[in-house]
Amino acid sequence: MAQTVAPPEAAERVPPLRRRQRQLPWPLNIYQTAVGKKYVMAVTGVGLLGFVIVHMIGNLHLYEGPSQINEYAEALRDLGGHLVPRTLILWVMRIGLIAMFGLHIHSAWSLKEISRRSSPKANWVSGNKRYPGGQDYVAVNFASRTMRWTGPIIGLYVLFHLADLTWGWWLGGDYIRGDVYHNVVESLSSIPVAIIYIVANVALSVHIYHGMWSAFQTLGVNNPRFNHLRRGLATVIAGAILVGNLSFPIMVQAGLVA
Amino acid sequence: MSAGSGGGSAGSGNGRSGNGHQVMLRLKLRIWRQAGPDEPGGFLDVDAEGIPADCSFLEMLDIVNERLITDDIEPITFAHDCREGICGTCGVMINGRPHGPEKATATCQLHMRKFRDGDEITIEPFRAASFPVVKDLMVDRRAFDRIIESGGFISAPTGTAPDANEIPVPKDVADFAMDAAACIGCGACVAACPNSAAQLFTAAKLGHLNVLPQGQPERWRRAEAMVETMESFFGSCTNHGECTEACPKEISLDFIAVLNRDYLKAKVKNRRLASQT
Ligand code: HEM
Ligand code: SF4
Ligand code: FES
Numbered sequence: 001m002a003q004t005v006a007p008p009e010a011a012e013r014v015p016p017l018r019r020r021q022r023q024l025p026w027p028l029n030i031y032q033t034a035v036g037k038k039y040v041m042a043v044t045g046v047g048l049l050g051f052v053i054v055h056m057i058g059n060l061h062l063y064e065g066p067s068q069i070n071e072y073a074e075a076l077r078d079l080g081g082h083l084v085p086r087t088l089i090l091w092v093m094r095i096g097l098i099a100m101f102g103l104h105i106h107s108a109w110s111l112k113e114i115s116r117r118s119s120p121k122a123n124w125v126s127g128n129k130r131y132p133g134g135q136d137y138v139a140v141n142f143a144s145r146t147m148r149w150t151g152p153i154i155g156l157y158v159l160f161h162l163a164d165l166t167w168g169w170w171l172g173g174d175y176i177r178g179d180v181y182h183n184v185v186e187s188l189s190s191i192p193v194a195i196i197y198i199v200a201n202v203a204l205s206v207h208i209y210h211g212m213w214s215a216f217q218t219l220g221v222n223n224p225r226f227n228h229l230r231r232g233l234a235t236v237i238a239g240a241i242l243v244g245n246l247s248f249p250i251m252v253q254a255g256l257v258a
Numbered sequence: 259m260s261a262g263s264g265g266g267s268a269g270s271g272n273g274r275s276g277n278g279h280q281v282m283l284r285l286k287l288r289i290w291r292q293a294g295p296d297e298p299g300g301f302l303d304v305d306a307e308g309i310p311a312d313c314s315f316l317e318m319l320d321i322v323n324e325r326l327i328t329d330d331i332e333p334i335t336f337a338h339d340c341r342e343g344i345c346g347t348c349g350v351m352i353n354g355r356p357h358g359p360e361k362a363t364a365t366c367q368l369h370m371r372k373f374r375d376g377d378e379i380t381i382e383p384f385r386a387a388s389f390p391v392v393k394d395l396m397v398d399r400r401a402f403d404r405i406i407e408s409g410g411f412i413s414a415p416t417g418t419a420p421d422a423n424e425i426p427v428p429k430d431v432a433d434f435a436m437d438a439a440a441c442i443g444c445g446a447c448v449a450a451c452p453n454s455a456a457q458l459f460t461a462a463k464l465g466h467l468n469v470l471p472q473g474q475p476e477r478w479r480r481a482e483a484m485v486e487t488m489e490s491f492f493g494s495c496t497n498h499g500e501c502t503e504a505c506p507k508e509i510s511l512d513f514i515a516v517l518n519r520d521y522l523k524a525k526v527k528n529r530r531l532a533s534q535t
Contacts, residue, residue: 014388014400016490030525034489039522115453115493118387127493128452133288133301133380136354139499140452147496214497220519222512 017117034114037107042218044104045211051097052204053237056244062257066181073180105155112148125149143210150207157200164193188252197249205242209234281311283375287322289334290382295390295398301380302334311371315358316341316348318370335394343367343506346442349449350395351382356446356504364444364506384449388491399445401491405460406443408487412467413475425471438465440507447501447509453493458501460488461513468520478524485521 023029030036058076061069079089112127119129126148143150164187168175174186188194212234216222221230251257285306292299306325309318316338323333339347348365352358358368373379383391388401427435441462448456464484467473473480495514502511 014390014398014404014491016401016404016487017387017492018490020486020490027525030522033486034494035485035518035521036525038494039518111494111496114489115455115496118454118491118493119452120385120387126452129385129454131351131354131382131385132299133290133351133382134354135351135450135452137500138355138503144496144498145452210497217497217511217515218518220515220522222515222519224512227512 018114031107034111037111038218040103041107041111042215044100044107046215046219047100048097048104049208049212049237051100052208052241056241059248060244062181062184062248063251066179069181069184070179073178101155101158105151108148108151141210143206144214147207147210150203153200153203154207157196157203160196160200184248185252185258188249189258191253194249194253198246201242201245204245205238208241209238212237281371282307283309283311283370283373283377285309285318285373286376286378288378288380289322289395291334291394292383292391294393299391301382309370311369313370314341314366315352315368315370316366335392335396337396338366341366344442346444349384349444349446351380351384351449353380356384356449357444357506361503362506362508364442367506384445386445386448386451386454386492388454389445389448397445399443402443402445402456402459404491405456405484405487406463408483409463409467409480410476410483412473414472427470431469435466435470438462438469438509438513441466441505441509442507444506446504446506448492450500450504451493451495452498452500453496455495455501456488456492457495457514457517458505458509458511460484461517462509464517464520465513468516477520478527481517481520482524485517 021032024032031040058072059069061072077087077090114127116122116124116127119127121130121132122128123130126145128145163169164171165180165183168177168183171183171186174183176182188197213230216230248257283306287304287306288301289304290299291302304322304326306318306322309321313321316336319334319336326333336350337347339345341348343364343366346364349357350365352365352368357363357365358372360368360372381395383389383395383397385397389397389399392398439462441459443459445459447458448454451457464481468477468481497511497514499511502509
C-alpha cells in the first residue's frame with residue numbers, strides 16, 4: 001500500500017473542522033456525510049414538490065363550486081374505497097409527508113451548520129460568510145441566497161395552514177368539518193389571513209425556483225443535451241405553482257369565489 | 259523605480275496611449291494587513307500614484323511594496339509563483355471578487371489597464387475557516403493538499419513505456435478530462451462560495467481521473483475518500499454557481515453533478531463484485 005506521509009505537525013497546522021464519526025450501518029452511513037444529506041434533501045424536496053403540485057391542482061376544484069371541491073376532499077379521505085379502512089391511505093400519505101418534511105428540515109439545518117462553521121463571520125441564519133471588504137456576487141440570485149429564509153417561512157406557514165383549515169383553530173363556530181368550500185372562503189376573506197397566504201406562497205415559489213434547479217445538480221441529473229432546459233423547467237413549475245396558489249386568496253378577496 | 263515598468267510593451271494593446279508613452283494610473287488601494295493567523299486584521303489605505311497601466315496586478319503590488327520598503331514600512335505579504343496563470347499560488351479578493359473583475363483570469367494575469375485612473379481597489383485574502391490567513395494577503399491552502407492526498411494512487415503498469423494509443427480514449431472523453439485537469443488549485447472557488455464549499459475544486463480533481471480508463475481501478479474508493487476529506491474541511495454546496503464564475507480556468511458546474519453521482523454510486527456499489535476497490 002502506498003501511503004502519503006506528511007510530518008504530523010505540518011499536517012495538523014490546518015486541522016479538519018470535523019472529525020470523521022464512527023460509521024453507522026449502511027445505508028445510514030450515507031446520511032452521515034454532507035453529500036449524502038444533500039441527496040436526502042433533494043429527494044425529499046422533490047417529493048414535497050410533487051405534493052405541492054398535486055395539492056395545487058386539486059384545489060382548483062374550488063372553481064367548480066362547493067359540491068365538487070367537497071366531493072374531492074371526501075374522495076381523498078375515501079381513497080382505496082371499501083378495500084381499506086377509511087382515511088388509511090390518506091394517513092399513509094400524511095405520514096410520508098411528515099417524514100419528508102422532517103428529513104428535509106433536518107438535513108437543511110445540519111448542512112447550514114456545516115457551512116456556518118466553515119465560513120468566517122458567517123451569518124447565523126443563512127450560514128453564509130461575509131468579507132469585511134464586501135463581496136461582489138456574480139452568480140447567486142435572490143432565490144438561492146434566501147433558501148434558508150424561505151424554508152422556515154414555508155415551515156411556519158404549513159403549521160399555520162393546518163391550524164387554519166384542518167384544525168379550524170380560529171374560525172371557531174364558523175369552521176364546518178368537511179365543508180372545505182365554506183371554510184376556505186370564510187378564512188381567506190379576512191385580509192390579514194389572505195396576506196399571510198400570499199406572502200407564504202411567494203416564498204414557496206421562490207424556494208422551488210432555486211430548489212428544483214439545485215436538485216438536478218445534487219442528484220447528478222446533468223447532461224449537456226438538456227442542461228439548458230433545467231432553469232426553464234424550474235421557472236415554469238415555480239411560476240405555475242405561484243399563479244395557482246395565489247389565485248385562491250386573490251379570487252376570494254375579489255369576491256369572485258364566495 | 260524600475261520594477262514592473264517593462265518598457266517594451268508601453269502603449270500597446272490598451273488604446274489609451276497612441277504616442278508610445280506609458281499610461282500611468284493613480285489608485286486608491288485598501289489592502290488587508292494582518293500580522294499572523296490569530297492577529298486581528300484591518301485595511302491599510304495606500305495612495306498609489308504612477309502605476310503603469312501595462313503592469314500586472316502582482317507587479318502593481320511589487321511597486322507598492324518597494325515604496326513601502328523605502329518608507330520603512332513592512333511590505334505586504336502575498337503569495338505568488340509562476341505569474342503566468344498556471345500554478346495556482348496567487349489569488350486575492352479584488353473589489354469583492356476572487357482574482358478580480360476579469361473572467362477566466364488569475365490575479366497574476368490581471369492587468370492594471372483593466373482599471374481606470376482614480377479607481378478605488380479593495381484587496382483582501384481569500385476567506386474560509388480552513389484557509390487561515392498566514393499573513394496579510396497570504397492564506398494557508400494545505401487543506402487542498404489533504405484532499406489530493408486522500409485521492410491516493412492510480413494503478414498503472416510501470417515497466418517499459420506503453421505503446422502510444424494502447425488504451426483507446428474517445429476524443430470527447432479526453433477533452434472532458436482535460437477541462438477538469440485545467441484546475442490549478444488556487445482556491446478561488448472556495449473564496450467565492452458563500453458556504454465556503456470546495457465542491458468545484460474536488461469535482462475537478464475527481465472528474466479528470468474518474469472519466470479516463472486509467473482512473474477506473476480506484477474510481478469509487480477515490481470518490482469516497484476525496485469527498486469525505488473535503489467535507490471535513492469545507493462547507494456544504496448549495497449550487498449557487500458562484501465558484502464557476504470566479505474560477506480562472508472556468509471549471510464547469512457539470513463536474514459537481516458528476517461528483518455527486520460518483521459519490522452516491524461509490525456508497526452503494528458492492529466494490530468486490532464490481533472488482534473495483
Ligand atoms: C413543500 C415545501 C418544500 C418544498 C417543495 C421544498 C423543495 C426543496 C427542493 C427541491 C430543494 C433542493 C434540494 C437541493 O438543493 O438539492 C430544497 C432545498 C432546501 N430546502 Fe426546501 N422545500 C420545502 C420546504 C422546506 C422547509 C419547510 C424548509 C426549512 C425549514 C426548507 C429548507 C430548505 C433548505 C435550507 C434548502 C437548501 C437550499 C440550498 O441547498 O440552497 N425547505 N427544498
Ligand atoms: S476549480 Fe477553479 S477556482 Fe477552484 S481551485 Fe481549481 S482553478 Fe481554482
Ligand atoms: S502566480 Fe501562478 S497562477 Fe498566478
